[in-house]
Amino acid sequence: MTTLTLAKALNAGLRQALADDPKVLLFGEDIGALGGVFRVTEGLQAEFGNNRVIDAPLAESGIVGTAIGLALRGYRPVVEIQFDGFVFPAFDQLVSQVSRLRFRTAGALSVPLVVRIPYGGGIGAIEHHGESPEAYFAHTPGLKVVTCASAADGYWMLQQAISSDDPVIFLEPKRRYQDKAEVDFSQFPAPLHSARLARPGTDATLLAYGPMVRTCLEAAAVAATEGHQLEVLDLRTLAPLDDAAIFASVRRTGRAIVVHEAAGTLGMGAEIAARIQAECFYELAAPTLRVTAYDLPYPPSKVEQSFLPDLDRVLDAVDRSMNW
Amino acid sequence: MTTLTLAKALNAGLRQALADDPKVLLFGEDIGALGGVFRVTEGLQAEFGNNRVIDAPLAESGIVGTAIGLALRGYRPVVEIQFDGFVFPAFDQLVSQVSRLRFRTAGALSVPLVVRIPYGGGIGAIEHHGESPEAYFAHTPGLKVVTCASAADGYWMLQQAISSDDPVIFLEPKRRYQDKAEVDFSQFPAPLHSARLARPGTDATLLAYGPMVRTCLEAAAVAATEGHQLEVLDLRTLAPLDDAAIFASVRRTGRAIVVHEAAGTLGMGAEIAARIQAECFYELAAPTLRVTAYDLPYPPSKVEQSFLPDLDRVLDAVDRSMNW
Amino acid sequence: MIDPVPGPDFVQLLDPTGSRAEPHRFGYSGSDAELAADLRDMLLIRRLDAEATALQRKGELGLWAPLLGQEAAQVGSARATRGADLIVPSYREHGVAWCAGIDPLDLLTTFRGTGMTDWASRPANFHPYSFVIGTQTLHAVGMAMALRLDGLVGNSDPNRNAAAIVYFGDGATSQGDVNEAFVFAASFAAPVVFFCQNNQYAISEPTSVQTKIPLYQRAAGFGFPGVRVDGNDLLAVRAVTEWAMERARRGDGPTLIEAYTYRVGAHTTSDDPTKYRSADEEQAWRAKDPITRLRNYLLGTSAIDQSWLDSVEAEAESLAERIRLGCVNLPEPKLEEFFTQAYADTPDALFSQRAEHLAYEASFEATR
Amino acid sequence: MIDPVPGPDFVQLLDPTGSRAEPHRFGYSGSDAELAADLRDMLLIRRLDAEATALQRKGELGLWAPLLGQEAAQVGSARATRGADLIVPSYREHGVAWCAGIDPLDLLTTFRGTGMTDWASRPANFHPYSFVIGTQTLHAVGMAMALRLDGLVGNSDPNRNAAAIVYFGDGATSQGDVNEAFVFAASFAAPVVFFCQNNQYAISEPTSVQTKIPLYQRAAGFGFPGVRVDGNDLLAVRAVTEWAMERARRGDGPTLIEAYTYRVGAHTTSDDPTKYRSADEEQAWRAKDPITRLRNYLLGTSAIDQSWLDSVEAEAESLAERIRLGCVNLPEPKLEEFFTQAYADTPDALFSQRAEHLAYEASFEATR
């Protein structure tokens, strides 16, 4: 048991993956000498050499496209996209190639690629540094999409993603990079594509992932002082979703509130609400509510706190659900 | 009143727009001498010259990116993307630039750009020629997304999109290009961002757009022979959605079935179902059902008919809804 | 566009009449017997192409992208590869596929819509077709980077070395991906040959829409050599590609080859070239036919004779028949097969969707 | 990387000691008085930059991207533009912005997070900053295409002509978009100058990660000229950029200028250059400082003297003060303002979301 920040846990996860499998490669901008702008790859080039931890030219499509070629030749590239907003130049390679090569070849080819993306807002950054692009990927058949909310999950989920034979979009909640938590290196991790009951409760379910898990846990703690027992489900896997865990929780509480930083329209909350209404039609005491960013481009940082969901907006939605 | 195919109606709409406003430009691959692979721009370069109808180098990001520059200098470029599957190289320019320049400049800059995309499957084509990318765009704040289902809408909506000061993704159902219908050149068209009641009914609402409108109308005709009166709403506008029309219809019928060709997960049906359950919670006799493609990459054409929704799958969903 | 002339900027070793040209810095030193084998390939490929075009006309294929006129570019370059080399095609490289040992029927599945790129499941160093223009160039560079990491480049024993070759068109050179592929290849000195078939058109757009200068010159700006070769001259294509592949294997990095040729047929069977080019132009290029040229040369040296040609013709005939019969008998897929092909580890939701699909199909069978 | 030497491949008109170099095909013919005005700009910009960096340290800005060391590249190129020309920056062109008449406080809104790119609303031919690397090069080409369509290129009266100039870094040259911009500019003979500030780094990556050959050579492969200029030499930058702009205005199409310079500061205030480069290297480049060089030259010709320098220093001081005070007083935005800024025709749903937001804020005020 060690206490680590999320960033250090991810670093430890990468180090372990590099040590375990000589085919694992890290590839991206500024990941070598600099150790990445968030220092997630710090020290790894020094340790494993620049044939394992490779600084790439500044071109995301090029990075993902060549990583495909490496993957097709038996490597397991772990690509770093520097910030969420810079994944879009690689979108075509992700959506038309990474997600489809296995399908196109009836299973003959594998693209065991991990695309790490620091994502989400709330850090006072300029434009394109606070995006939440998860829904674009979750809508794309052939990709898997996961996100960690804690240091332990960062350590384990990243290694699980790297050992997956399917391409995985690995979303790292950048505003939580410095959050510390215990990591048990010997514990056997839960399956990658499973949700985690972060806090049990009886009155309503908060469904969250990545950066919003902590926000929801804080909301649940406050709600508890007001007499509401909120259940918090950390989704962890966005594609595929852990339907069983979602439905089980919502059936228990009868109320669901999805919380995310991405725009509401066609965000993960849309899919989750659509599934819940279809599966739990007679078991709901209120419609599934969504607490999300507004349907606007990400605004200047001085207003991001009111743009993004926070504890109070979550509690407001809980009230609305309870009073439905 | 003239009878036109959808392709010819779009051609007529473009001709009218070019004639009405010298700032309107067409820009894309093979749109000049060839008239586009679907002949939607046929004859227009001969008529308006190659400064108004411009063959572009083969690079979608380049096409959209330079069209932004043209738009910023007062032009109204209408870009053609040759097939749905080839819009992704331009995704970054669309999502990070087209959608945001107005927001970034607090309204000072306008990007009056129309991106025409023949979309959807069912034509026996090879990979990447049968995609339905609408949800990616509808999830992107700053973009408007519309789609026509008939020749009359093709003619009018395209001109409305061109005269919009907002960027519009204009989706053309390629498998309906040869469908004929009456176009009334003198009729005053409905607003661009409004749905259209394609067939009134009382028992359930079919919500569809683009290629699936005809499928739903056919299903409704069959259902009528079996005693079910299905209402068919042609959504026309996907971003923004015409909430009022959707809710009004669903409140009337109590049952909603969304039909589209895109993958189910995080397709338009997700958002529509999520909105309906939130707004019409106590007015529903059944959950909103979704009839969509499966969550797979587009398969080889020999199986596309069972991959895509068809009349029978729509009727099957109607049955399930009625028996809920 | 004015025709390039033979000289340092345009490698031609066999002129359109079939005469060996003056010695050039790129010489072809193979035997006439080898050339006859290449001619046989070209003849068979032309027949394969014609047969597929005919099958499309009969409605047996959804589409076909003919390679007519590009046989020398494809055979000459393909025959410059060897066992461990990696071949990454675009979508018109049926001739390259043939040389790589791909069964033409496997290619037809793609165009008949019974499969996607079925040959990938059989052993061959021939990558799947890519239909999104230019994307495959990056894959090839990545594969070449892997060869380097694997220690398969620059070994003193040249037989332990390998390289990749990637095919794309003149139109593709405008795509960001292709230029990024140049950047990455140069940066990592990747053992890759960029083989651009400049067939003068990207569908209806002449190459002048993409560039005002010869395409081979693009390479120098990225720091590696570019060579323009007569794409209708098998000897020149083969000589230049062998040189470039060997350069790559040796560890000297990428080369761009522009094979200057012509797409004699339509872009695909859906295309109508009369809309954008003249019959005169087509005629002028037919006069430079790559097969006629090599045949005349080999007849001239007596490496082949009429009976050789007759026997290849017979072979072509039986190939055509095999394709004709094979095509209509290609197994029809069922949607249910595909639910487990998108992922190594198929999500439960897809099993449910498959079950739904099967139940629906069953109910359908039962009720109607 | 070995330093380029003055000569046909590297335009230098003023050497690091401040001596005018031998005559060159690019000569600078402006007066010393004009150069003094440019030096004043450079001095003020350096102060502005230092002040913004200090404001970030104090927590008043979220981020700052210093231009320290790139003043000659920016002022020299900006002063080569005139009224109707269009200027398209990347995100480090604070010096160019200054020359274009942008209020530095408008720049600060971006980095303080009170606004995005507020200057766009005031008349100036200075485009918003772009933070997604390379995207703006395509916008600039489109704008240049518009100039041509508008008949503002190649007129016999040179004053009726205009061109665009677009800024980007060495790292950006690897992006597909930048290379596509080269393709489109060449294809449409767009009146655009591609101004690449090769400041030796893309964050931590030295230029050698992006290219093994000088960047200016990239242009030739796309069919237009490329020139490498000493980016720390205002005279050379100005002369070459004036030539390229005039070429574009005349209708002769695009040019790539590689201004060879150095990012003396950090990439941004979040960066730590000690992780990836040596103090020696930084020191060597400080010796080539663009301001020292021009100051020495102008002191030498007596175009300026100490009292001139003192008065600019005073001016810089008051500029800094205005920035310091102005920054902390920049109006704080409210989220409600933004709901109507994404669209010309705001969808109803956004009005509802604004109403929800306001009601929520109000309830919040009421209850706590």
Ligand SMILES: Cc1ncc(C[n+]2csc(CCOP(=O)(O)OP(=O)(O)O)c2C)c(N)n1
């Ligand atoms: C990204 C993308 N855009 C557009 C298309 C449509 N398209 C298919 S082939 C083609 C022309 C390609 O020309 P070229 O690269 O010269 O190859 P050729 O077909 O001549 O062999 C186009 C525009 C595509 N497949 N992919």
Ligand SMILES: Cc1ncc(C[n+]2csc(CCOP(=O)(O)OP(=O)(O)O)c2C)c(N)n1
């Ligand atoms: C598409 C994209 N990828 C990555 C980044 C992150 N990033 C910001 S600046 C930068 C380096 C840019 O280097 P260069 O082009 O040389 O310009 P400089 O900062 O040196 O002026 C990077 C990688 C980005 N902004 N956009």
Ligand SMILES: [Mg+2]
């Ligand atoms: Mg071509």
Ligand SMILES: [Mg+2]
């Ligand atoms: Mg730089």
